[in-house]
Amino acid sequence: MLLEGKVAIVTGAGSPQGIGYGVARRFAREGARVALLDRSPRPSQEIERELGPNAMTVVADVRDEAACAAAIAQVMERWGRLDVLVNNAGAVQARRTRDISRDDYDLVMDVNLRGTLLMSQQALAHVGPGGSIVCIASIAAQRGGGLMGGPHYAASKGGVLALVKSMAREFGPAGIRVNAVNPGVILTGMTAGAYEGERGASVISTIPLARLGTPDDVAGACLFLASDLAGYITGASVDVNGGMHMH
């Protein structure tokens, strides 16, 4: 088992169809004790029934520094250590440049970029050598949006990629690795309904692997980056897009 003995937090893991839950489930199967953090988490009994006693739920809004600190304190209190953080919580909006309001900008930037920074800051107070942070960015940062997210979404994810490289540089000497995953089009609650029928078929026709992605596809890349298999990989990003964007 690739994460035996490790404690992980996955943010944005409250949606049963989402990437975060897929990552948490995969981590639990690989022996990790895993905390599923969300602004609106599912009942802990339900999660324990599905993932076993080595899973817990934590309520926090990643935009709120005190809530992030309290969430991490809760995990430390229960399991006494923290090895892996997956920054997955995210907000998407389809907008054109001139339609982005101040509130739109604040919401998307705050959840995607500030939330990633705040959770990382708090986690880095506890993660030691061998620890790993994985941040979910997006194909939108690489190709300039154009799928679901507007320019502010793409920019927030571009910020995440820059933050990943900067944190990787800063924390490498402490033995802590920081990497990103860039999902392409993944079928989740966020994208539900947007890729049905003709729209789905036309997107699939641009994907060499000829299908949309699943949360499990993203979870596999997160597992690799979180585990010791990726012990010499930091500041990198792994594309999980079926070949839709190559560079």
Ligand SMILES: NC(=O)c1ccc[n+]([C@@H]2O[C@H](COP(=O)([O-])OP(=O)(O)OC[C@H]3O[C@@H](n4cnc5c(N)ncnc54)[C@H](O)[C@@H]3O)[C@@H](O)[C@H]2O)c1
């Ligand atoms: N689905 C895709 O095609 C796709 C593609 C590229 C990147 N992504 C990224 O992957 C991540 C997960 O996306 P998903 O499709 O599973 O989305 P989702 O909407 O299914 O899940 C997102 C989760 O984040 C939680 N969340 C939102 N704001 C929060 C906050 N302020 N604090 C705590 N939790 C919060 C939500 O409650 C939800 O459970 C996001 O960062 C998204 O930008 C998704």
